[in-house]
Amino acid sequence: MFGGSTTPIPLSPEDRTRANMVYNHWGQSIDSYEQSLQVSAFSSKFDAFLKGDYKLTADEMAGLKLFDGKGNCNSCHLDGRGTTLESGQTDTGAAAAVTPLFTCFGSANEGLPLNPRDAIYYQTTPDSFGFTGNPLGFGYRDLGLGTFLRSGPGAAPNPNSTWTQFAPTTDGQMQVSSARNVAMTPPQCPTTEAPGPYFQKEFFHNGYIKSLKQLVHFYNTRDKFKFNVTSGHCPAGTTEKVNCWPMPEVPNNIDMTSGNLGLTDKEEDQIVAFLQTLTDGYTRPYPNRDTFTGTCMTGGSAKTQGNEFLIPTPKLPPCASAVCGVQPVPRPAIP
Amino acid sequence: MNKLLLKLAMVVTVCSLLYSTPAATQVSPTTNKAARVRIIQGPEIERADPDFAIIRWTSNNPGGSPEHYGIVRYGTDPTKLNQTAKSPIRLNPGHSYTVFRVRIGGLKPRTTYYYTVDSTEANGKGDEVKSAVKHFTTP
Numbered sequence: 304m305f306g307g308s309t310t311p312i313p314l315s316p317e318d319r320t321r322a323n324m325v326y327n328h329w330g331q332s333i334d335s336y337e338q339s340l341q342v343s344a345f346s347s348k349f350d351a352f353l354k355g356d357y358k359l360t361a362d363e364m365a366g367l368k369l370f371d372g373k374g375n376c377n378s379c380h381l382d383g384r385g386t387t388l389e390s391g392q393t394d395t396g397a398a399a400a401v402t403p404l405f406t407c408f409g410s411a412n413e414g415l416p417l418n419p420r421d422a423i424y425y426q427t428t429p430d431s432f433g434f435t436g437n438p439l440g441f442g443y444r445d446l447g448l449g450t451f452l453r454s455g456p457g458a459a460p461n462p463n464s465t466w467t468q469f470a471p472t473t474d475g476q477m478q479v480s481s482a483r484n485v486a487m488t489p490p491q492c493p494t495t496e497a498p499g500p501y502f503q504k505e506f507f508h509n510g511y512i513k514s515l516k517q518l519v520h521f522y523n524t525r526d527k528f529k530f531n532v533t534s535g536h537c538p539a540g541t542t543e544k545v546n547c548w549p550m551p552e553v554p555n556n557i558d559m560t561s562g563n564l565g566l567t568d569k570e571e572d573q574i575v576a577f578l579q580t581l582t583d584g585y586t587r588p589y590p591n592r593d594t595f596t597g598t599c600m601t602g603g604s605a606k607t608q609g610n611e612f613l614i615p616t617p618k619l620p621p622c623a624s625a626v627c628g629v630q631p632v633p634r635p636a637i638p
Numbered sequence: 639m640n641k642l643l644l645k646l647a648m649v650v651t652v653c654s655l656l657y658s659t660p661a662a663t664q665v666s667p668t669t670n671k672a673a674r675v676r677i678i679q680g681p682e683i684e685r686a687d688p689d690f691a692i693i694r695w696t697s698n699n700p701g702g703s704p705e706h707y708g709i710v711r712y713g714t715d716p717t718k719l720n721q722t723a724k725s726p727i728r729l730n731p732g733h734s735y736t737v738f739r740v741r742i743g744g745l746k747p748r749t750t751y752y753y754t755v756d757s758t759e760a761n762g763k764g765d766e767v768k769s770a771v772k773h774f775t776t777p
Contacts, residue, residue: 375730375733378729379728407666407704409704411728526739527685529690558728559727560727563684563739635743
């Protein structure tokens with residue numbers, strides 16, 4: 304990009320310093336805003352529960368126990384609880400952290416299928432500014448942290464070259480998001496889940512998953528319903544996202560903490576109920592949620608939510624050398 | 639632009655460190671190591687396809703880094719397990735056991751494979767829980 308120049312706009316040393324200061328202040332402003340109560344409100348039902356000001360419903364409590372236990376979600380979505388929840392136990396322990404962030408700040412490849420609905424695959428020609436977003440088309444693969452470490456296409460130069468060697472062991476890994484506010488919606492659409500009225504969100508790094516029910520079902524059955532197909536090509540007699548999960552975009556380094564959890568349909572629903580307690584705005588208003596002027600969606604089932612918009616993934620060319628040919632290359636090679 | 643974004647990321651990171659909050663310290667706690675680390679269930683075949691298999695086993699907690707790798711050494715000759723598959727998992731400090739699951743690709747149909755399992759910390763340090771040699775046959 305910019306012909307390899309990292310300072311494509313010539314500036315005097317004084318103006319360069321001035322420009323850098325502006326960006327520094329910009330970053331500091333964002334950081335302060337994100338830390339403020341406007342964003343990090345900790346005003347959810349779960350926060351109230353931690354303070355003893357809210358009693359989780361039976362399903363929400365069951366979901367918390369599954370989140371910590373059979374679902375193993377809190378192996379990385381850290382909830383700060385100090386107890387080990389086994390079958391028959393209830394959570395009576397004190398919280399280890401009063402404002403748990405529900406992330407371990409790690410990275411993981413959960414094995415999401417390539418989403419052919421993502422615009423990047425079609426940005427193969429110059430836009431009005433002459434910028435071509437993705438000249439590789441469907442030859443592009445999102446190797447996540449691996450691309451960052453090996454300074455691959457679209458990534459800033461890795462600031463620590465001693466970490467470059469770890470690219471092959473981090474290919475496909477994406478930063479683990481907080482589970483907080485995963486169910487947040489605009490006020491007029493009270494849920495993310497069909498039949499709603501619901502607000503359509505996109506989950507995981509490429510938006511392949513369309514509801515929390517699907518999200519939990521993916522963690523639960525990814526390896527049980529694994530099929531060697533791409534999205535839009537599940538075999539006859541199966542339903543994508545219900546009993547057919549297409550192959551992962553990046554088959555390397557797939558996290559195996561989950562993928563075949565043995566959760567029942569009801570247990571999946573209970574985890575969803577728990578996730579819905581993590582939305583800020585319960586104990587006091589949370590005004591900064593996005594405004595939305597459209598109409599809510601209705602109908603259907605959270606299990607197949609969005610499936611009407613599935614399109615067949617075209618026959619994929621091999622991973623482009625601009626992505627998979629950068630040293631140290633992925634091991635094993637990515638098709 | 640990339641450099642500018644990198645600088646922004648660095649600034650935000652530095653600011654986060656400067657203005658540290660309790661939240662900033664929330665990283666995965668270390669799991670306590672069992673007195674004697676051993677496999678308490680398996681290894682066994684969770685799934686076997688013509689070209690793919692998942693092997694799973696359960697250990698009492700090996701402790702150490704939150705990130706671990708399940709390791710399977712395998713081959714078609716029980717005396718020559720010269721191939722290795724490994725999959726990352728994350729320990730849960732609240733659990734008294736850890737389920738390891740490893741994906742093996744590139745297998746041949748209707749072929750018997752022999753294998754042993756082990757696990758390591760993220761840095762490759764072994765948990766020393768090697769199993770006996772077992773086998774499975776792809777369909």
